[in-house]
Amino acid sequence: MAETRKAGRYIVPVAVAGVAAATIGLVPALAASGDPDLPEITAQQLIEKIAASDTQTLSGTFRISTDLGLPLEGLASGLTSGLGGGAGGSGTADPSQKLTELISGSHTLRVAADGPERQKLTLLDGSDEYSLIHNGDDVWAYDSKSKEVFHEKAPADAGPKDAPKAELPGTPKQLADEVLKAAGDTTSITVDGTAKVAGRDAYQLVIKPKQAGSTVESVKIAVDAANGTPLKFTLASVEGGKPVVDAGFTKVDFSKPAASDFTFKAPEGAKVTEGGAEKAAGEKGDPFGGPLPEGLEGVLGGFGPGAGAGKGDVNVIGEGWTAIAKIDTGAPAPKTDEAPKEIQGLLGSFGDKVTGKFGSGTVFKTKIVNALLTDDGKVYVGAVTKDALVNAANAGK
Incomplete structure (x- = not known):
């Protein structure tokens, strides 16, 4: 199984269904009281800045909160965990099951990246931690609560075209890319002021539907003024209330992480499950680790x-x-x-x-x-x- 498949299946999707983003607005950013005083920039220029950004190294902490508006607490995570459990059956350390937790509630994550070959994400839950590490040909996952380890290795014939992108699941960068890559004429995009995010100066890019009848009120992306990296992503519903998705860095450092951050050795006595590289051969973009129902x-x-x-x-x-x-x-x-x-x-x-x-x-x-x-x-x-x-x-x- 190609590494692209391995990396892709661990990205938790956010349902911004039907997005065909944007007529680019030309409104420059103006600093509000208390916000960073940055040079004016148009939405076109800011999108070009995001596209040109090539952040290969970073480490930090970010917080992601999701509120789908379901009436029963935990319903979303329960349903998605059930889907993952039924498809993979690889234990609690399998990323295709564990990372579905991000679809509901609030979570704190530590992240690190060193180019396309090394990334690490740690999901913090009280004293328990769940870590997902990609290092070269290996993907490791470890659940400290259950003491279970999941390991998957790229096949020997995986070529350069199968290399995964240097993106971590659920980060503001990954979420912003999903919205911006489908630019069209059904959306307005403007720049609406500036902000401080994780101690960094940022511009605020605001994306809104032009069409009536959408449930999306707006998407707001805070973009690092220095390097163009999205630092915060907020998806708001026309229903108001809490954002549907609010993901942003609380701390971030763009220097190169230590090589030791990406090394992993299974703890003594831990149960290790080897992921079957062939089991997902028929899966097409399914984040739950199993084939999608026909037509979906x-x-x-x-x-x-x-x-x-x-x-x-x-x-x-x-x-x-x-x-x-x-x-x-x-x-x-x-x-x-x-x-x-x-x-x-x-x-x-x-x-x-x-x-x-x-x-x-x-x-x-x-x-x-x-x-x-x-x-x-x-x-x-x-x-x-x-x-x-x-x-x-x-x-x-």
Whole structure:
């Protein structure tokens, strides 16, 4: 299995569904009271600065908080952990399972990077630590709580094209790249002042949808004024309240970390699980360590074009921030009243019954991604409002 696959499967995705970023604004940054007084810069220039940044070495601490707006505390982590556990079965140290914890709650992480060959991330949870280390051909993971070790090695025929990018999962840089790489004309991008982040002077890049009906209010990226590295990423919902995603450095140092930071030796008595390089051969971008359900790859992979109108195929309605993926499962939706009472309560707590020209169905909602499951088995999903999903279903598209 190529190292690209190994590195990619450990990146926890953030659901900014349907993003097709931006008409570049030309509004210069002006320092507000108490913020750094930096030279004026346009959004175009700031994006070019991000693109030109080539930060190969860093170490520091960052905090990531996610609030999807689910009514049950821990529901997101419970569901994703279940998916990971069912697919991999490699123990608690398997990164494809452990890093799904980042999809809910608040977490503190230590990070270090030394070019494309060496990166380290440590997830702190009280006195327990979970470390993920990439050093050359080896990926190691260690869970101090369970005393379990996970190891995976690149195949001997992995070539230079398979080298992983020097990015750490869930960092502001990785999150910013996901938004900016799909620039288009459905978004405005401006610079809105300056800020201090982790003791560094930064410009504030603000990205907003131009289209009505999106659940995304804005994406704000704090960009290091000296080297162009994103230091903080904030995703806000039109519902208000806490940000859906708020990830930012609290400490950062761009000097070269010590080589010893990336060395690992399994502690005596620890259970070591060797990751099967071949087990994921059929997986396409699945962060949970197992094949995606038929038809969902296009949705989670960024709303790629639909392959047709067959069962399980994904058709994309609209564009940009209000794109909606339609999937025909080919089978009627299961009846809620036939499910166990516990499941009925769970579905009822974050699902709304809706009706329209299309018939009837249930909208399952978070603060960003919403999905309409019709009673006849069609699924409409996107970073759009409930009304937008119902309108799409009514149009019979």
